[in-house]
Amino acid sequence: MREYRQFYIGGEWIDPTQPQSHDVVNPATEQVAGQISLGSAADVDKAVAAARQAFESYSQTTVEQRGELFSAILGEYKKRAEDLAAAVTEEMGAPAKLSATAQVGMGLGHLATAAKVLKDYPFEEDRGTTRILREPVGVCAFITPWNWPLNQITCKVAPALATGCTMVLKPSEEAPFSAYILAEILDAAGVPAGVFNLVNGDGPTVGAALAGHDLVDMISITGSTRAGVEVARAAAPTVKRVHQELGGKSPNIILDDDAFAKGVKIGAAGVWSNSGQSCNAPTRMIVPAARMDEAASIAKASAEKVTVGDPTGDVKMGPVVSEAQFTKIQGLIQKGIDEGATLAAGGTGRPDGLDTGFYVKPTVFANVNNEMTIAREEIFGPVLVILPYDSVEDAIAIGNDTPYGLAAYVSGADQDAVRAVASKLRAGQVNLNGAPVDLNAPFGGYKQSGNGREWGETAFADFLETKAVIGYTPAPVEG
Structure with missing residues (x-):
């Protein structure tokens, strides 16, 4: 010790x-x-x-x-x-x-x-x-x-x-x-x-x-x-x-084009990293309404591939930091269920086979609206919420409808379109198409x-x- x-x-x-x-x-x-x-x-x-x-x-x-x-x-x-x-x-x-x-x-x-x-x-x-x-x-x-x-x-x-x-x-x-x-x-x-x-x-x-x-x-x-x-x-x-x-509740806008599936996969993976315990995690995914089911299916498959367990071993995700955090996250997952979001993956409780440790199931909620608690509060755990949009202008409005503004994400096949969306997001750092970390880029x-x-x-x-x-x-x- x-x-x-x-x-x-x-x-x-x-x-x-x-x-x-x-x-x-x-x-x-x-x-x-x-x-x-x-x-x-x-x-x-x-x-x-x-x-x-x-x-x-x-x-x-x-x-x-x-x-x-x-x-x-x-x-x-x-x-x-x-x-x-x-x-x-x-x-x-x-x-x-x-x-x-x-x-x-x-x-x-x-x-x-x-x-x-x-x-x-x-x-x-x-x-x-x-x-x-x-x-x-x-x-x-x-x-x-x-x-x-x-x-x-x-x-x-x-x-x-x-x-x-x-x-x-x-x-x-x-x-x-x-x-x-x-x-x-x-x-x-x-x-x-x-x-x-x-x-x-x-x-x-x-x-x-x-x-x-x-x-x-x-x-x-x-x-x-x-x-x-x-x-x-x-x-x-x-x-x-x-x-x-x-704090942060970062929007991740996925544009409606040929890069859609790739954008959803990258976005979901960003939520599982560090058990979702990152203030800039892309936890609020915003997708075309007509592709909600497709996004939920891709995110569900991503969540189910995540290995959770002993962090000293070869796993993708370990526990969250404390019992207090575990309890908070469990309460917010239940709140999402109670408020009518569609539970696509995960849910309350520990992953199967893990009876000890503050482990949380990688969780995906679909058909979320921006008035739900899980869309407003920083969960700080491996919980992805997916919201629908009708137009790019609608997606930007949803993205900016938050008291936070730490980070934002945009993905799409057309770089000019991605840049145009980024210019309208109220956040200190906007990541385009899963770009790698830049330690020279201002963060705040x-x-x-x-x-x-x-x-x-x-x-x-x-x-x-x-x-x-x-x-x-x-x-x-x-x-």
């Missing part, structure tokens, strides 16, 4: 001020896999003080010095890749192959991307007689979730390190193992003491203390819209910068999906203040 009872503060592993044990449950076995300590406001004070002290020197480091640091971090990360993958599978149930490739790979990708952007980023530029300086925002606080732990930690930590900021991380208490290993990686790479700090805890205690702390200059949260609202409220009195990457949402953008060069802006030094280059004297 893993025991990670200390916090990483000021370059050292130290005991909590008021130890409070928390069990971390393996969702595949329902057994305790490890224990951590939950922190307090006093621990947050220590971590923020360490970050504040370190900022004085780290903010003055050169691009070259930070580039050398990234080289060391990347080397240490690769050494610990197997450890990271095993931790992710154990803490949140991602299948071993997914953990080793996508989960660990996304973390490595964000670090490598930030290192590349750093080399040529315009921290200074002249506009006439004025010099524009882009300087680190200061001490940053990060609150991250359990579903893609390394992805969501590194897409904050990497640009913060690159721009000269210092930071305090509160990872999810449900999936903290990989965050501890990442702290060990940063320590081994020689990240200066106090630049990166880790304090475990829950949202109402450690999260709220970070959000309201008067020595924190920026807070970035990835989580539910509800949690994002609470963080913004706590941050408001200190007028700190607030970055939010929140419209509406209640948040504020700000992560990933690639665009992410740097959220960690920088802009200073105009007027008269930096005096105008030549005439005559």
